[in-house]
Amino acid sequence: MSDYKNPRSPESSHREVGHREEHGTLERFPDPGMPEHQSRMSDRDPKAAKRAERQVVLLFMVSILGTIASLIFYFAFRPDGTTAGVRTSTLSLGLAMAFALLGIGLGAVHWAKALMSDHEKVDERHAIASDAETRQGAIAELTAGADDANIGRRGVLKGAMISALALFPLTIAVPLVSSVGGDWNVSKLKHTMWEPGTRLAIDPSGRPIKAADVTIGSVVHIIPDVEAAERETHEWITEKSKAIVLLVRLDPRDLKADQSPAGETWSYDGIVAFSKVCTHVGCPVALYEQQTHHLLCPCHQSTFDVADGAKVVFGPAKRPLPQLPITVDDEGYLVAQSDFHEPIGPSFWERLK
Amino acid sequence: MSSNGNAPTTRAGKAADYLDQRTSVGSAVKEFARKVFPDHWSFLLGEIALYSFIILIITGVFLTMFFVPSMALVEYHGPPATMDGQLMSDAFASTLHTSFEVRGGLLMRQIHHWAALIFMAAIVTHMMRVFFTGAFRKPRELNWLVGTLLMILGLLAGFSGYSLPDDVLSGNGLRITDGVVKSIPLIGSYLSYFIFGGEFPGDDIIPRLFTVHIFLIPGLILALVALHLFFVVLHKHTQYPGGGRTDKNVVGYPLFPVYTAKAGGFFFIVFGILALMGATMAINNVWSYGPFDPSPVSAGAQPDWYMLFLEGSLRLMPGGAEFVMWGDWTVSLNVLIPAVVVPGILFTFLFVYPFLEAAVTKDKREHHVLDRPRNVPVRTGLGVAFLTAFIILALAGSNDLIATHFHMSINTITWVFRVLIFVGPWFGFWITKRICLGLQRKDRELVLHGHETGRIVRFANGEYIEVHRPLDEQERWLRVNYSAHTPLEVEPATDSRGVRRKGYAQDKRMQRLSRFFYEDRIEPVTPAELAAAHSHGEHDAIAGGEHVEITSGAAVGGGRDLVEPDAENDGPPRH
Numbered sequence: 001m002s003d004y005k006n007p008r009s010p011e012s013s014h015r016e017v018g019h020r021e022e023h024g025t026l027e028r029f030p031d032p033g034m035p036e037h038q039s040r041m042s043d044r045d046p047k048a049a050k051r052a053e054r055q056v057v058l059l060f061m062v063s064i065l066g067t068i069a070s071l072i073f074y075f076a077f078r079p080d081g082t083t084a085g086v087r088t089s090t091l092s093l094g095l096a097m098a099f100a101l102l103g104i105g106l107g108a109v110h111w112a113k114a115l116m117s118d119h120e121k122v123d124e125r126h127a128i129a130s131d132a133e134t135r136q137g138a139i140a141e142l143t144a145g146a147d148d149a150n151i152g153r154r155g156v157l158k159g160a161m162i163s164a165l166a167l168f169p170l171t172i173a174v175p176l177v178s179s180v181g182g183d184w185n186v187s188k189l190k191h192t193m194w195e196p197g198t199r200l201a202i203d204p205s206g207r208p209i210k211a212a213d214v215t216i217g218s219v220v221h222i223i224p225d226v227e228a229a230e231r232e233t234h235e236w237i238t239e240k241s242k243a244i245v246l247l248v249r250l251d252p253r254d255l256k257a258d259q260s261p262a263g264e265t266w267s268y269d270g271i272v273a274f275s276k277v278c279t280h281v282g283c284p285v286a287l288y289e290q291q292t293h294h295l296l297c298p299c300h301q302s303t304f305d306v307a308d309g310a311k312v313v314f315g316p317a318k319r320p321l322p323q324l325p326i327t328v329d330d331e332g333y334l335v336a337q338s339d340f341h342e343p344i345g346p347s348f349w350e351r352l353k
Numbered sequence: 354m355s356s357n358g359n360a361p362t363t364r365a366g367k368a369a370d371y372l373d374q375r376t377s378v379g380s381a382v383k384e385f386a387r388k389v390f391p392d393h394w395s396f397l398l399g400e401i402a403l404y405s406f407i408i409l410i411i412t413g414v415f416l417t418m419f420f421v422p423s424m425a426l427v428e429y430h431g432p433p434a435t436m437d438g439q440l441m442s443d444a445f446a447s448t449l450h451t452s453f454e455v456r457g458g459l460l461m462r463q464i465h466h467w468a469a470l471i472f473m474a475a476i477v478t479h480m481m482r483v484f485f486t487g488a489f490r491k492p493r494e495l496n497w498l499v500g501t502l503l504m505i506l507g508l509l510a511g512f513s514g515y516s517l518p519d520d521v522l523s524g525n526g527l528r529i530t531d532g533v534v535k536s537i538p539l540i541g542s543y544l545s546y547f548i549f550g551g552e553f554p555g556d557d558i559i560p561r562l563f564t565v566h567i568f569l570i571p572g573l574i575l576a577l578v579a580l581h582l583f584f585v586v587l588h589k590h591t592q593y594p595g596g597g598r599t600d601k602n603v604v605g606y607p608l609f610p611v612y613t614a615k616a617g618g619f620f621f622i623v624f625g626i627l628a629l630m631g632a633t634m635a636i637n638n639v640w641s642y643g644p645f646d647p648s649p650v651s652a653g654a655q656p657d658w659y660m661l662f663l664e665g666s667l668r669l670m671p672g673g674a675e676f677v678m679w680g681d682w683t684v685s686l687n688v689l690i691p692a693v694v695v696p697g698i699l700f701t702f703l704f705v706y707p708f709l710e711a712a713v714t715k716d717k718r719e720h721h722v723l724d725r726p727r728n729v730p731v732r733t734g735l736g737v738a739f740l741t742a743f744i745i746l747a748l749a750g751s752n753d754l755i756a757t758h759f760h761m762s763i764n765t766i767t768w769v770f771r772v773l774i775f776v777g778p779w780f781g782f783w784i785t786k787r788i789c790l791g792l793q794r795k796d797r798e799l800v801l802h803g804h805e806t807g808r809i810v811r812f813a814n815g816e817y818i819e820v821h822r823p824l825d826e827q828e829r830w831l832r833v834n835y836s837a838h839t840p841l842e843v844e845p846a847t848d849s850r851g852v853r854r855k856g857y858a859q860d861k862r863m864q865r866l867s868r869f870f871y872e873d874r875i876e877p878v879t880p881a882e883l884a885a886a887h888s889h890g891e892h893d894a895i896a897g898g899e900h901v902e903i904t905s906g907a908a909v910g911g912g913r914d915l916v917e918p919d920a921e922n923d924g925p926p927r928h
Contacts, residue, residue: 094632
């Protein structure tokens with residue numbers, strides 16, 4: 001009577017009521033076996049099956065139409081170089097392609113779900129491990145092979161082979177490593193192209209800027225003044241990556257401090273110039289808040305106080321942005337007094353060496 | 354076939370015979386054609402990952418036909434008008450050419466980019482499915498490692514591809530990479546030179562990334578995908594618990610024809626949806642950012658979603674962690690911790706978890722029936738803690754967008770996330786574990802007392818009770834078919850002769866960890882408990898309560914757990 005004594009019977013129904021004493025003898029419930037199969041509409045009703053078949057055919061037809069539409073759109077919408085033209089071409093080709101693909105996909109899945117047999121099958125699993133006999137066989141084969149080669153008794157030979165294998169990658173690695181890092185001169189990280197007397201020029205036009213052109217509260221993106229032709233080389237992009245500067249003119253009364261050492265003046269009449277490369281991981285620090293004199297790095301929100309020597313007031317950077325010592329030349333142009341006095345940009349292990 | 358005289362006559366038969374005589378394909382077909390796979394929507398997540406990868410290869414080959422992986426500077430002439438006459442690299446110029454002048458070029462670019470995002474999303478959700486259902490247990494631990502490696506390779510593939518157009522946005526991404534690499538003690542600067550062929554950005558990085566993106570990483574991914582699928586076939590797929598599904602069998606539909614149609618069709622569905630996305634949703638319009646220039650930067654720039662956690666990690670770290678040690682060497686812990694240590698911890702957790710759980714469970718059996726997440730509360734809790742950390746970091750990577758969208762102070766948001774990254778995972782763990790235990794208790798309750806039917810019955814003595822309908826055996830089996838692991842027992846510190854035992858301290862540590870995992874547990878209902886519940890348990894448990902004797906034929910039971918009898922099998926009334 002109790003199903004617990006007859007665990008594998010799929011027909012067994014639920015009968016707790018009554019015969020309770022017998023239940024207590026089992027530690028765990030038995031597996032009730034596979035649930036009863038539920039037949040689908042298309043199994044029971046030939047009309048439904050026929051309807052499903054027509055739906056699948058229709059979906060495959062949609063795919064064919066999608067492909068044809070795609071070809072038509074290809075000829076109909078030639079990209080004319082405008083954004084609108086590209087949008088039309090992309091949209092029409094993409095939609096047609098989507099229909100071509102979805103027709104196939106939905107058709108195949110619908111076919112499988114509605115028309116193919118949905119009776120579940122059961123496969124047996126076998127232990128993943130090989131059996132003891134196979135393992136012994138494998139060990140015997142390996143032992144026989146090792147004996148054939150006499151590996152155990154030829155220690156020197158073994159050592160020589162391993163050494164040779166370990167050394168040969170050097171034939172590739174040495175030439176690669178010698179050249180892969182360019183000249184490997186990492187001390188270049190510590191210098192920029194700013195030199196005493198280099199004029200400050202506006203980025204990106206390259207026009208030198210006079211102190212008189214900078215009004216209080218304004219902020220100017222600065223690059224070193226070089227020949228226009230030089231600015232069209234790759235070396236320039238690399239140099240510019242280090243040399244970019246942000247120039248701000250404050251009311252001299254607001255300027256609490258800059259980074260000038262005793263006896264020197266690195267700013268000029270409220271004009272201060274700081275490296276634009278963040279001391280965190282090197283993004284350009286480009287967002288200036290006029291009211292608070294704060295410079296914000298848009299990448300990770302390190303915030304520097306321009307009125308106070310570009311000290312960090314918030315965020316993941318530790319060091320102030322290095323200051324570029326500036327002054328004016330005879331013609332009133334802003335010029336650098338020297339290069340930065342410390343490496344710009346993100347910290348690295350030997351930056352202070 | 355032909356050797357035994359039964360020469361095939363049909364064309365297909367002849368072709369099969371030709372092939373079989375040279376490849377013995379017959380035995381492979383016999384072995385695999387009707388191989389059974391179980392069916393569940395969550396098994397599709399891995400398929401989506403595989404199919405997006407195939408789509409990435411198809412669209413990627415299209416793109417390589419037109420992309421020029423060079424940083425040589427050219428003056429560009431062509432659409433769009435805003436870019437005409439600008440100085441830019443070949444890479445950027447060819448990206449514009451592909452987008453504006455190659456028909457279907459922009460479509461392919463957009464499908465490629467969306468497919469990359471979906472690829473990573475599918476991998477991550479697939480890993481979540483595998484983690485929460487315990488599919489990584491023996492014998493699949495190694496395949497979990499392969500999968501985790503694939504996830505990391507996917508990150509690298511996405512990152513290297515993202516940088517190829519050489520636009521301002523991706524250039525700044527590379528610059529961040531450069532800053533992170535430089536923070537590595539001792540070798541940082543040299544590693545940066547190694548990657549960029551000199552100082553950042555130089556003119557080597559795009560061709561190098563190109564090789565990495567279209568050859569090295571896809572090659573590795575292909576090899577590991579093959580290994581991953583080989584393991585799936587070798588182990589046979591896991592299955593969800595249910596009647597008739599055991600660790601000794603696999604229940605489902607045959608590869609041919611059901612999965613050939615379903616999985617094959619699903620590839621086209623994934624491709625179709627990606628085509629729809631590529632057609633209608635613009636992504637990475639590099640011409641609105643412009644070619645790389647080290648100076649400009651735009652606010653509110655976000656990396657692709659799977660990189661957000663690293664970005665957020667960088668944003669949260671306070672700068673004070675950088676210091677200069679003796680000898681004037683600079684140690685940028687403010688970069689090293691968030692960009693190297695934090696992902697290191699996250700990835701290490703993924704790599705070691707299966708082995709850790711196996712060690713604290715001392716479970717050597719093969720598992721092919723999946724766990725319901727509630728039945729392993731600590732694992733589920735740890736998974737949620739991990740996800741919480743990941744999501745908080747990703748949100749922190751968008752703190753500027755949160756600030757501008759919700760008009761909040763970015764400093765406040767950052768501080769809230771700085772606290773949340775410690776509190777959030779802990780809270781996530783705690784609440785998830787509680788919920789799991791609660792759900793297990795609910796399962797017990799259901800098994801013992803049945804479903805509430807909403808039918809209220811009044812007895813002659815005036816008592817009202819609700820009739821409960823017992824679970825059918827499939828419902829019950831789902832709720833009782835698991836084992837609640839118990840914490841490890843360790844041998845005493847000294848043996849019978851009082852000599853201190855070697856390895857005791859290690860055992861003790863493992864036991865503590867095991868207790869953390871399995872101290873709180875809910876055992877599944879046993880047949881004895883069910884029988885007891887129906888004969889007296891609940892009834893007697895009502896302390897001091899009125900003992901109602903019920904002899905009604907319509908409802909049998911007592912107290913709150915009245916059981917409705919089967920219509921065809923009215924049990925005898927109780928007592």
